[in-house]
Amino acid sequence: MSKKSFRQAINEALRQEMRRDPTVVLMGEDVAGGQGGSSGVKDAWGGVLGVTKGLLTEFGESRVLDTPISEASYIGAAAGAAATGLRPVAELMFVDFVGCCLDQIMNQAAKFRYMFGGKARTPLVIRAMYGAGFNAAAQHSQALYPLFTHIPGLKVVVPSSPYEAKGLLIEAIRDDDPVIFLENKVMYDDEEDVPDEAYTIPFGEANLTREGSDVTIVAIGRMVGMANEAADRLAKQGISCTVLDPRTTSPLDEQTILECVEDTGRLVVVDESSPRCNMACDISALVAEHAFGALKAPIRRVVPPHTPVPFSTPLEKLYMPSAEKIEAAVKSVMTQKTPEVA
Amino acid sequence: MTYVMTALTMPKFGLAMTEGKLSSWTIAPGGAVREGDEVADIETSKITSGYESPASGVLRRQVALAGETLPVGALLGVVADADVPEAEIDAFIASFRAESTEEGEETAEATSSEPKMVEVGAHRLNVRDVGRGEGPPLLLIHGFGGDLSNWMLNQDVLARHQRVIAFDLPGHGASSKDVGDGSLTFLAEAAAGLLQALDIPKAHVLGHSLGGAVALCLLRDAPDSVVTLTLVAPAGLERAVNVESLKAMVESDRTRDMQQALQALVHDKSLVGRKMADNVLKVRRLDGAREALRTIAATCFANGQQTDDLRPVLDAASVPVRLFWGEEDEILPVAGAKNAPDTVVKYILPEIGHMPQLEKTVEFNRIVEGFLEENA
Numbered sequence: 001m002s003k004k005s006f007r008q009a010i011n012e013a014l015r016q017e018m019r020r021d022p023t024v025v026l027m028g029e030d031v032a033g034g035q036g037g038s039s040g041v042k043d044a045w046g047g048v049l050g051v052t053k054g055l056l057t058e059f060g061e062s063r064v065l066d067t068p069i070s071e072a073s074y075i076g077a078a079a080g081a082a083a084t085g086l087r088p089v090a091e092l093m094f095v096d097f098v099g100c101c102l103d104q105i106m107n108q109a110a111k112f113r114y115m116f117g118g119k120a121r122t123p124l125v126i127r128a129m130y131g132a133g134f135n136a137a138a139q140h141s142q143a144l145y146p147l148f149t150h151i152p153g154l155k156v157v158v159p160s161s162p163y164e165a166k167g168l169l170i171e172a173i174r175d176d177d178p179v180i181f182l183e184n185k186v187m188y189d190d191e192e193d194v195p196d197e198a199y200t201i202p203f204g205e206a207n208l209t210r211e212g213s214d215v216t217i218v219a220i221g222r223m224v225g226m227a228n229e230a231a232d233r234l235a236k237q238g239i240s241c242t243v244l245d246p247r248t249t250s251p252l253d254e255q256t257i258l259e260c261v262e263d264t265g266r267l268v269v270v271d272e273s274s275p276r277c278n279m280a281c282d283i284s285a286l287v288a289e290h291a292f293g294a295l296k297a298p299i300r301r302v303v304p305p306h307t308p309v310p311f312s313t314p315l316e317k318l319y320m321p322s323a324e325k326i327e328a329a330v331k332s333v334m335t336q337k338t339p340e341v342a
Numbered sequence: 343m344t345y346v347m348t349a350l351t352m353p354k355f356g357l358a359m360t361e362g363k364l365s366s367w368t369i370a371p372g373g374a375v376r377e378g379d380e381v382a383d384i385e386t387s388k389i390t391s392g393y394e395s396p397a398s399g400v401l402r403r404q405v406a407l408a409g410e411t412l413p414v415g416a417l418l419g420v421v422a423d424a425d426v427p428e429a430e431i432d433a434f435i436a437s438f439r440a441e442s443t444e445e446g447e448e449t450a451e452a453t454s455s456e457p458k459m460v461e462v463g464a465h466r467l468n469v470r471d472v473g474r475g476e477g478p479p480l481l482l483i484h485g486f487g488g489d490l491s492n493w494m495l496n497q498d499v500l501a502r503h504q505r506v507i508a509f510d511l512p513g514h515g516a517s518s519k520d521v522g523d524g525s526l527t528f529l530a531e532a533a534a535g536l537l538q539a540l541d542i543p544k545a546h547v548l549g550h551s552l553g554g555a556v557a558l559c560l561l562r563d564a565p566d567s568v569v570t571l572t573l574v575a576p577a578g579l580e581r582a583v584n585v586e587s588l589k590a591m592v593e594s595d596r597t598r599d600m601q602q603a604l605q606a607l608v609h610d611k612s613l614v615g616r617k618m619a620d621n622v623l624k625v626r627r628l629d630g631a632r633e634a635l636r637t638i639a640a641t642c643f644a645n646g647q648q649t650d651d652l653r654p655v656l657d658a659a660s661v662p663v664r665l666f667w668g669e670e671d672e673i674l675p676v677a678g679a680k681n682a683p684d685t686v687v688k689y690i691l692p693e694i695g696h697m698p699q700l701e702k703t704v705e706f707n708r709i710v711e712g713f714l715e716e717n718a
Binding site: 195197198199200201207212232235236239240 | 408516615616627628629
């Protein structure tokens with residue numbers, strides 16, 4: 001066990017699975033990173049943020065494939081390769097680029113198992129960066145996990161830390177269905193203890209990073225760290241919070257969410273994706289439908305406004321959820337009382 | 343006039359603990375306490391445990407709030423006599439805070455107690471080696487499905503006057519996952535190999551559950567290396583074993599199921615929280631971990647019974663032996679204690695389950711410490 005960054009955790013997961021299973025291949029724009037440049041250097045950076053660095057050197061060009069800038073072609077190729085026996089990990093770079101290849105994901109990969117009567121397996125992983133806070137502007141900053149969560153046939157993973165990222169990515173590669181694996185680009189340098197060995201974390205089981213009795217905070221991806229920070233500050237003020245990280249938005253661990261709300265009676269959902277039809281809506285609806293009787297206060301969502309992500313640093317900061325905003329939301333549900341119903 | 347005031351500080355339960363949560367105060371401000379009384383419940387990432395007052399007096403001040411998470415060593419409260427003026431208590435708190443800010447950096451460096459990997463033949467064993475002292479060290483051997491964190495409430499206490507070595511058995515914790523044929527003999531060889539690798543000719547050996555049987559095998563196969571033997575709910579003295587519970591402890595893959603499985607280990611079920619289950623799951627989810635445990639279970643607990651009968655080894659033991667067993671043990675029934683000869687001093691503990699070292703920590707540590715001192 002040693003401290004590893006989110007970037008190293010992803011790299012190690014890919015490396016260990018490629019060593020273990022020769023059918024695992026990587027493809028995407030720049031995954032080899034700088035190959036064929038004028039300096040003659042191969043494997044210069046390993047992807048735009050260096051995540052796949054060193055993999056070309058170890059596994060060669062037949063397993064680490066740099067693709068043309070054509071998402072529709074290589075995501076389609078990856079889906080086909082998966083259906084015929086490989087385990088491709090395709091990198092979409094920024095998740096915002098899904099606009100170019102959504103048909104391959106939504107109408108092809110996601111539907112194979114269902115439309116071929118359960119006879120087709122599609123062990124495909126699509127990795128992509130998501131999220132604001134990087135001054136990457138409106139076309140490179142979206143948090144599109146609700147879009148994928150909406151599509152039956154896809155599994156959707158949003159890891160919240162390096163430990164989570166490694167175990168969930170190995171699980172994704174070993175899974176026989178298409179998995180969308182989203183990495184928050186602001187978190188690549190986050191560090192924590194990560195085992196050197198390979199390990200898996202099952203899909204559809206929430207992780208409680210804090211256990212408390214007053215309020216349940218459900219947070220996704222990078223929001224988990226902010227929720228933990230808010231919970232720790234609130235604890236000093238005598239407000240005890242559970243922080244629940246669903247880990248995967250599809251499948252969603254509905255049971256644990258409902259149990260936590262039954263215990264605390266208050267719910268705050270933190271989601272950095274656009275506020276209409278996002279995970280905060282979905283989870284709020286779940287709780288309103290199945291645990292309404294347990295609620296002591298209205299559900300509160302901490303979400304950005306319904307606008308494109310601003311490029312301007314102060315505006316982007318204003319746009320994003322934060323520990324301060326979560327803290328304020330928790331305090332508001334602690335003081336609000338629903339009227340007694342006779 | 344000098345007043346005696348005692349700081350209650352966040353305790354350190356084992357190596358991984360850097361901070362703890364004050365779950366609740368069990369004594370109200372102004373309440374009288376005696377040394378050893380439980381004053382608060384502390385929750386760590388692994389376990390919830392009572393915090394005992396280091397002094398007698400009155401709980402004059404609760405500095406930390408219930409629910410607060412604080413670093414190890416942080417001030418929780420102050421115990422002093424009833425006649426100490428409030429102003430003195432305030433001054434004490436202020437000076438404690440000033441001092442602890444100065445000391446902050448030193449404590450951050452004192453992490454030599456981190457476990458290290460030791461090569462033992464083909465094994466890589468995760469070893470935590472702490473404490474220094476004259477005489478043979480104490481070797482702690484955990485049970486089936488356990489790891490060195492099973493000793494989190496014991497190792498550092500026992501290491502106050504003594505070198506104490508805990509390790510993860512092959513197939514367990516962070517150690518390598520090859521368990522050979524999964525036999526006690528194989529595991530005992532690894533333990534003997536570790537002593538050799540650490541250049542330890544003789545050790546006090548303390549084994550829990552399956553680790554107790556490993557300790558007995560070590561005594562059988564390398565009698566000269568064992569100075570004293572302490573067995574805690576050991577395997578090998580009875581046929582009966584709760585294989586259903588052991589299986590659930592291996593195979594459970596959800597926090598809720600694992601928590602329930604682990605609760606069979608203790609009499610006070612509230613000791614096993616979600617976090618403890620999460621930590622066990624982290625170890626189970628390592629590649630090869632479950633397979634290793636299945637191999638051991640298939641060899642040591644075939645057909646729902648224990649395979650090895652080690653009563654002859656215990657009967658023939660010429661070293662001093664202590665035996666602990668919880669009366670409410672749900673894994674290995676306490677009836678096994680009857681099969682130990684009269685030469686063995688037995689501590690049968692009422693209202694305690696399979697893990698006396700966790701459930702009856704203070705008494706357990708005190709008895710073991712005394713036993714080792716007698717045989718130093």
